[in-house]
Amino acid sequence: MNPFSSGTCLRDMIRAIRACKTAAEERAVVRKECAAIRSSINEDDQDYRHRNLAKLMFIQMLGYPTHFGQMECLKLIASAGFPEKRIGYLGLMLLLDERQEVLMLVTNSLKQDLNYSNQYIVGLALCALGNICSAEMARDLAPEVERLLQFRDPNIRKKAALCSIRIIKKVPDLAENFINCAASLLKEKHHGVLITGVQLCADLCKVSSEALEYFRKKCTEGLVRTLRDIVNSPYSPEYDISGITDPYLHIRLLKLLRILGQGDADASDRMTDILAQVATKTESNKNAGNAILYECVETIMSIEDDGGLRVLAINILGKFLSNRDNNIRYVALNMLMRATTLDAQAVQRHRATILDCVKDSDASIRKRALDLLYLLVNDNNVKPLIKELIEYLEVSDQEFKGDLTAKICSLVEKFSSEKIWYIDQMLKVLSEAGNFVKDEVWHALIVVISNASDLHGYTVRALYRAFLTSTEQETLVRVAVWCIGEYGDMLVNNVGMLDIEDPITVTECDAVDAVEVAIKRHTSDLTTKAMALIALLKLSSRFPSYSERIKGIIVQNKGNVVLELQQRSIEFNRILQKHQKFRSALVERMPVLDEATFSGRRAGSLPTAISTSSGAPSNLPNGIAKPATAPIPDLLDLSSDDVPAPSSSGGDFLQDLLGVDLSPTPAPSGADMPPKASTDVLLDLLSIGMPLPVQTGLSASDILSSSQDDKAPFVNFNGLASLSSLSANATSPANAAPMMDLLDGRGPGPQKSEENGQAYPSLVAYESSSLRVMFNFSKQRGSPQTTLIQATFTNLSSNVYNDFLFQAAVPKFLQLHLDPASSNTLPASGDGSITQNLKVTNSQHGKKSLVMRVRIAYKTNNKDVLEERQINNFPQNL
């Protein structure tokens, strides 16, 4: 015996580890043991191999790496004795996974063991195979497993069945071989084999549709009969669980029936009797019974059916809902969500109970109930429901508030019949939980406010009142500041009072005070302060007598360390000092924001079963630019029906905004469905993947300064003017500039639609005074859906561009692959160019042409420049 080998047995090692008081001690003990095991392996010690492996298993469970033990497993498996083999296989399953190459070495041992005379060893091998076989192993050993499916011993058969499941999952092609055997398994008496056989059939149906057909035709009857037998069977001590014989088998059979019945009226017909029987006869005072009922209800919901069974199912769910056990209620809420799609009426009856569940103490139940409630809301019950939810918002706890707020906001927006109700509710939500409100929500609110011109006075007064009471809600402060700035005169002069309002006298001084508070508070963040500065500028024109005071406030920020604020205060100060004449023209009332272009935003977590239409948050033309608040899966979930055209109304609107004519243009305040502005959707796609976080304040000033470089001084000022008349930062004008280029016709060349054979004309994707992007197309042989694009970038300005980065995004029906660029420095004046290869695969080749949104970022003259645009004019048949 090796003096270095560990003399301790497994128990002692475990005891030693348990006795450790600190993690460091434990690590020391484990390290010592590992060293001992390693030396023992090197010595090729036969006696203690299985003990070593057991220790290794324990150590691995604690979380330490144990890959040095893998070969030990193999040696143990290859040895003759049963205990060794047992431990070897166990170790194999725990320590290895299917991706390791070591596994290939086991294949031979497995094959031998599968043919062994001792059935326990065969069982072992099947078990191991079933748990971790890889695709190659599956292919090699599939014939053996098939043979074993008909073995005499039920133990082996059931294991072989489960093994087959794994095999067909790994290698779906082999599924056909198993269909017949699986069908025969369904006629078994032994419960173990039956349950595994049922599972095998279920998986076969999932994998191959011909299996599904086969089973539907041949086996539905048999299955129904089996289920009936089980339901009616007398007490059997082996399989009884709290009075019900083998509930697991019940459930599996119901699952398989569900798969077979889904979408097929014929099969569903045959099942209705037995489903009704199960639903009515199962006792529901035990958990096992409830489990069966739950599965039964799920099956009823999924198969094609008449109303009778459905009513039964919903009644059962209703009973579940009033059960005191949390688990049952949770499960019922889950199911009801699915039931709502089929029969909303019935679920409405339980609305009160569901509302109670929203206030339950258990977090899981609350979440489910809220989701369900969200689905149940319709025009009739929205008002009282929202009222209740807002009341609950006040008392709910922090983690839940976020969810709740998001849901309330989306509901309010969806069902807002009158603007005044909408504004009221939103104000309440903002005062309560403003900090949880997402950006796009209050953007939308501002859009609505600006559209409701008769409500301006009411709104600003309400906001002022709310602002006085709850100043810690950041978004409320922002909205209030914007409104006060915009409609300050209405506030002071009590314009447009509605009957329901209480009179309130607000002097100009108060209004300015309010905005000053917003600036001075140290908890205000950058956006709020920036908005407050703009609001002050507007107020200075609306209340000329207070100009001095306002100037004083603005000047205080001249030395602010944040670039955005400093820039604003300096510029506004100049305006106040020197340019009194057109100050008023600058800060005239905002043109009404076009609701139609502001396409709807996606609400908070929508249940996946019911997804309403939406695009991702768009670039609010004069609000704070959105980016990455919407979750990524939502963004990528573009429907393939997106029309990739920039909404022309948006284009005109922006043009008007930036044009010389700054008078408010009466925009079509239409309540028409916002066109799916997929341009904006794609824009968000890119913003998620941006390397530089788009800081709302800072990048705007960067873009502003860089665009100022390019433009003439007068245009410079105009750019500034439009900037200051916008309430927040100006990512959008910079974005609008390339869009304007597109609209001005200076953009990409005309769509070339002549195609001769495989030749595609190259495309000037984008051309401006500073940059040209050309795309050269080619198709791969034999794959018409894939297009290879070679993009060439040429620098047309006189500055060198560094850190050149090209990004592209495509909608869902396209796949894009970008190769690395040839370099990321673009010499000036067209002296050289950068090329980059892209590969686009069009899954809707022939039906839709390519569309792509690109973003180009580079550095020039120590300033960062960002350009984005959409390219729509790809040749048609790419």
Added chain:
Amino acid sequence: MGIRFILMVNKQGQTRLAQYYEWLTLEERRALEGEIVRKCLARNEQQCSFVEHRNYKIVYRRYASLFFLVGVDNDENELAILEFIHLLVETMDRHFGNVCELDIMFHLEKAHFMLEEMVMNGSIVETSKANILSPIQLMDKAS
């Protein structure tokens, strides 16, 4: 896939048994165990036994000082899994006789054997205690 993993964790958060039916690296496992255990241990008696975590559900149950956690797919019947946990405990109880945490710790391989007889590749194989325990009893007699 059904069941993704089965864990037995004590009240201090130490893992006593871990069986995974899908491959995760060691770091992932530790991270996963840490997160889930924290969530489950923090819940009190009144709360629901089902926790949603990422894209799957965890069904858990507490027996004395040991928590049994089973991670399942979203389409699995949670109540059935709850029953399964109970069946597992009863089976171990019958074999070890009044099973406690120490039994599982010191006879880890036996606990694994039992679990293997019951669940394979994420699906429930055998639910009869007699059938599950017979090979294990045979093996004990043989060795």
